[in-house]
């Protein structure tokens with residue numbers, strides 16, 4: 001019997017492998033992870049069914065279906081992806097969600113929701129071995145076709161010129177273009193080939209399975225898992241991955257009775273591997289992705305007035321409109337959760353509607369089993385949704401970007417299949433029966449009083465909006481934006497990146513939980529199938545369409561949702577069923593024209609107007625009076641001691657037994673040629689290179705083993721050679737980040753009322769000394785290069801660290817600015833007395849401010865002394881000033897002292 005399941009798994013695995021190869025081709029040729037791949041498989045299958053039904057011969061129907069799907073793939077590349085070629089991977093991923101929506105809706109409209117299957121295409125002769133084993137020839141052939149396609153692809157991409165050109169384009173499109181290869185042509189061919197393979201998978205699967213438009217789009221989940229095993233590049237590994245996933249799925253169906261486990265298990269295993277393989281902080285040089293612009297979180301006055309009056313207005317609505325308002329308002333709440341998680345914290349979550357499903361499940365089950373009230377059930381929904389949200393967020397701690405999207409979509413599907421579709425848990429086929437809700441003695445039965453329920457839903461949305469607005473304007477929101485913009489810089493200021501992500505998911509899950517509970521109590525028989533994973537992807541599509549960085553963007557998108565307000569309008573003119581299709585198409589157009597969302601062009605000028613009107617000018621606390629004595633380090637200056645530190649990257653020994661110490665109030669220069677190991681030393685000291693030998697001590701206490709965040713909190717401050725400013729934040733906010741410290745209570749209080757944030761004295765001092773006053777309200781992304789550098793220094797100083805490590809702070813500064821910087825460093829050393837390590841190539845600055853200088857060469861410390869001693873040291877002159885040949889064979893300073 002087990003053998004039978006393995007054989008069935010191999011044929012399923014063949015289909016996964018075939019589709020997985022297509023997904024990999026698209027990624028190879030264009031760098032896009034195509035979330036619409038399942039929909040393309042469905043398209044191929046449905047087309048073959050349609051052609052067969054229209055009387056075309058079997059083979060012709062199959063060939064036409066594959067060719068048309070390939071054409072659709074080429075069209076997606078030509079019409080959408082080509083225009084997004086310079087967009088970040090996340091935007092391109094969201095575009096494929098738009099394509100998924102469009103194809104899904106085309107299938108729904110053309111073929112309906114009922115399951116469909118095709119007549120046999122391949123020979124169906126049955127092989128039997130004994131009583132317990134039988135398999136159809138068509139299934140065997142499916143696996144053989146997958147193997148043959150893999151071999152052909154391997155040969156084409158390894159041995160042909162086209163394969164080489166694709167490899168070159170995927171490695172470096174610009175460089176390939178300069179050699180006369182068109183990246184767009186390569187992408188077009190690979191999209192057509194990849195979609196064609198998806199179509200072929202659909203054609204071969206359609207006779208073996210029943211297709212529904214909703215289910216078939218989620219074939220993308222196992223196929224993504226398969227492509228991940230092949231790392232989106234290796235054909236043999238993708239084949240192997242397909243067969244393994246297919247067999248695991250089939251065999252787990254043999255061993256596990258509970259529904260959903262067989263399809264969820266392989267994916268869950270891969271998720272765990274992905275999460276374990278990930279890193280808590282991205283590596284040096286990894287650029288943060290530019291995400292959509294973020295609004296100020298302040299609602300314009302007329303909108304505020306309308307929102308407060310809105311619940312009262314809802315009481316006058318007729319029943320069908322009230323229903324539409326409930327749908328839009330509650331989707332709006334889930335939309336707000338996407339604004340928090342994706343817009344503010346920059347984490348792509350495709351599981352937000354699944355979290356609403358969890359909220360619905362928890363509240364309805366509690367009410368049904370214990371008779372708990374509507375309010376109690378709602379509170380329980382929030383608690384459970386937050387807990388599950390935090391579990392989902394654990395994946396965001398170690399994965400990011402596209403991978404996180406894959407992981408969260410897989411988890412949404414697992415929640416759907418394991419919990420929400422399991423009738424053992426959900427109260428049988430009738431669903432969970434709950435009593436109509438009432439609040440403060442008022443009946444809110446959505447069937448008897450739909451207008452009251454609409455008022456309640458809108459009130460919940462308004463409250464949700466206020467919570468998100470408070471979040472955006474307070475320190476907690478700044479931390480989310482800091483993490484979204486630059487995780488490394490956030491950690492350098494003591495922000496706990498992992499906790500911040502968990503917090504964003506928790507707040508988002510809370511909002512989604514409320515929406516879920518209210519969606520549940522809308523009916524007396526709660527059916528959880530409405531919370532399918534497809535809707536999680538749909539919510540992201542709608543919110544990105546509206547504007548993921550704006551509260552109004554999250555709400556605007558929800559107006560278009562099926563059954564929502566625009567559907568109701570569409571109903572009156574007979575176009576309601578086309579609304580979701582329209583939303584998908586609009587998203588594809590919007591991403592190429594207004595990538596920040598539909599509300600952005602509206603809110604931009606409003607914000608500009610607000611800045612110009614004195615009454616509404618940004619209300620931020622004034623900069624503190626400029627008194628030098630104000631700069632006080634938290635615990636006074638500290639001592640830095642580096643003992644015999646060695647660090648390597650693969651075969652490169654970047655640091656070789658380096659030892660040095662810096663005393664409170666002392667400025668030590670660290671000089672050396674490019675690649676000498678200076679930045680690596682700063683990375684080691686501040687926790688960015690966690691693996692090293694030797695020891696780092698802060699004021700006598702070893703900090704080895706502590707994370708970058710904990711070292712920053714202990715008093716180790718730094719600046720970055722690449723600055724790593726929070727580009728989405730203003731200069732003022734960048735400086736505030738240095739002093740914001742999250743208290744446990746502030747995580748909740750900030751949601752109720754954002755705390756005022758005056759600039760701390762050290763930051764105010766840096767602002768004055770570095771002449772940054774006029775730039776305080778400018779977003780860091782819009783600053784001139786020199787000012788950016790000054791802000792980076794100001795931010796490091798504003799954190800009032802006990803030890804301050806500055807990595808080439810003067811690079812790019814003019815003479816006047818460098819002199820200012822020198823003066824500032826000396827005054828900080830004299831007044832607040834941190835130990836300062838200054839990496840600098842500008843020797844005049846080093847000579848003028850440093851008490852001592854340490855010279856690194858090829859990872860070794862070769863000299864140490866006063867600036868003048870070092871400058872006159874013949875070994876240093878050889879190694880650094882390049883008077884003679886290489887000095888890599890020179891003894892390190894400790895050896896010189898002992899000889």
Ligand SMILES: Nc1ncnc2c1ncn2[C@@H]1O[C@H](COP(=O)(O)OP(=O)(O)OP(=O)(O)O)[C@@H](O)[C@H]1O
Nearest residue numbers: 284649652654672673674675676677678679680681
């Ligand atoms: N993440 C990494 N992976 C592999 N090698 C690395 C990595 N980071 C640094 N290196 C190598 O370690 C050595 C030291 O590099 P490091 O950037 O610390 O030098 P540096 O003195 O700061 O140079 P520069 O003045 O150019 O910044 C170099 O050979 C570099 O190529």
